[in-house]
Amino acid sequence: MNRRTLLVTALSGVLLLGACGTTEPTPTATESGAAGTGPVTFTDSRDKEITLDAPATRIVALEWAEVEQLVSLGVMPVGVADVKGYGTWVTAAKLDASVTDVGTRAEPSVDSIVALQPDLVLARSNRGAELVAQLEKYVPVLVTAGSDTDDNLGRMRDEFQTIATAVGRTEQATKVLADFDAAIADGKQKIAAAGAAGQQFAIADGYQQGGSVSIRMFGQGAFVSQIGIALGLKNAWPGAGDPMWALDQTDVEGLTAIKDADVRFFYNASDGDDVFVGGLSGNPIWQSLGFVQQKKLHRMPDGIWTFGGPLSGIQYAEQLVAAYTS
Numbered sequence: 001m002n003r004r005t006l007l008v009t010a011l012s013g014v015l016l017l018g019a020c021g022t023t024e025p026t027p028t029a030t031e032s033g034a035a036g037t038g039p040v041t042f043t044d045s046r047d048k049e050i051t052l053d054a055p056a057t058r059i060v061a062l063e064w065a066e067v068e069q070l071v072s073l074g075v076m077p078v079g080v081a082d083v084k085g086y087g088t089w090v091t092a093a094k095l096d097a098s099v100t101d102v103g104t105r106a107e108p109s110v111d112s113i114v115a116l117q118p119d120l121v122l123a124r125s126n127r128g129a130e131l132v133a134q135l136e137k138y139v140p141v142l143v144t145a146g147s148d149t150d151d152n153l154g155r156m157r158d159e160f161q162t163i164a165t166a167v168g169r170t171e172q173a174t175k176v177l178a179d180f181d182a183a184i185a186d187g188k189q190k191i192a193a194a195g196a197a198g199q200q201f202a203i204a205d206g207y208q209q210g211g212s213v214s215i216r217m218f219g220q221g222a223f224v225s226q227i228g229i230a231l232g233l234k235n236a237w238p239g240a241g242d243p244m245w246a247l248d249q250t251d252v253e254g255l256t257a258i259k260d261a262d263v264r265f266f267y268n269a270s271d272g273d274d275v276f277v278g279g280l281s282g283n284p285i286w287q288s289l290g291f292v293q294q295k296k297l298h299r300m301p302d303g304i305w306t307f308g309g310p311l312s313g314i315q316y317a318e319q320l321v322a323a324y325t326s
Helices: 003-017 064-072 083-089 110-115 129-135 152-166 170-193 223-230 253-257 284-288 310-325
Strands: 040-043 049-052 059-061 120-124 141-144 200-209 212-218 247-250 264-268 297-299
Touching (some): 059 064, 064 120, 120 129, 141 152, 152 310, 170 223, 212 253, 253 284, 264 310
Parallel strands (some): 059 120, 200 264
Antiparallel strands (some): 200 212
16 A cells, blocks of 8 residues: 555545544645756755655644744645634744644644645654654654754754655755855954953743742853854853753852843743743842842843744744844
8 A cells, every 4th residue: 555545544534523524634734836856865964864755845844943933935735734823923934825834843743734734744853753663653753853952053953854855845945044054154253343352141931830930041052042052152051951952940049140241131931921030020039139230131032932943043043132232
């Protein structure tokens, strides 16, 4: 039984479980522009070699960085996990209204994915092998790592180019990465010209549960941290963070580990829950911190994804440069 037969069989089962009278779904989003028609071969983060008969045009993406990368390549996915959340947290590459929501990122619906008849699914290794194994019964799956705290910028580039190969958009990928490189080089030059090279930053997000505020600090190996370092700045946070994302969980008392009073503190609150202003405004420890006293607190514009691709990276670089050169 070939892959197309498997897809149709699976789709029939999904439709029988749903409402009566439903027919096969009409394609609602496809690749913008032409791609090559010959076979493409690529290797994903599992070191698994995958060959498609032609570049993929109907893609479901289960993580937002990969969604952003697809759209930046001129490819609109047919399905995305948590479409609403993507619209809140990611503005670098917007989705069409035609894109189908296939569930949450943590628990996407295999039935919803298969019903879209994709020719490729982009999944993340940290979501587990069981999900990938289920999907691979019906469709090829390109698995990304999503993070590498030893070299997150290099990892981002490699995965972006792999996705571009899968969808036949390698020339577009080269252009996007060239724009990313230019933004970093130009930003580094501007920061140096402003006499700010070597100055320190910290990047965080946070949330409130009951009366306590929890804070996540981005360590040296985090994607956005490495952007700051590439611009010629230094991360003031002393912790390495977890092995996957380089994130450190702390509280307001933990922020006293940032000793330099000249640090600029950047944070993300795209969901509207600004705990640094709303939850800590009356906290004496918070008020004693150097970056608060010197008014070097920077809320990032909403919708710049902390774990994104090249376009989100450019957005972060622009914000950092503006803070150190204005």
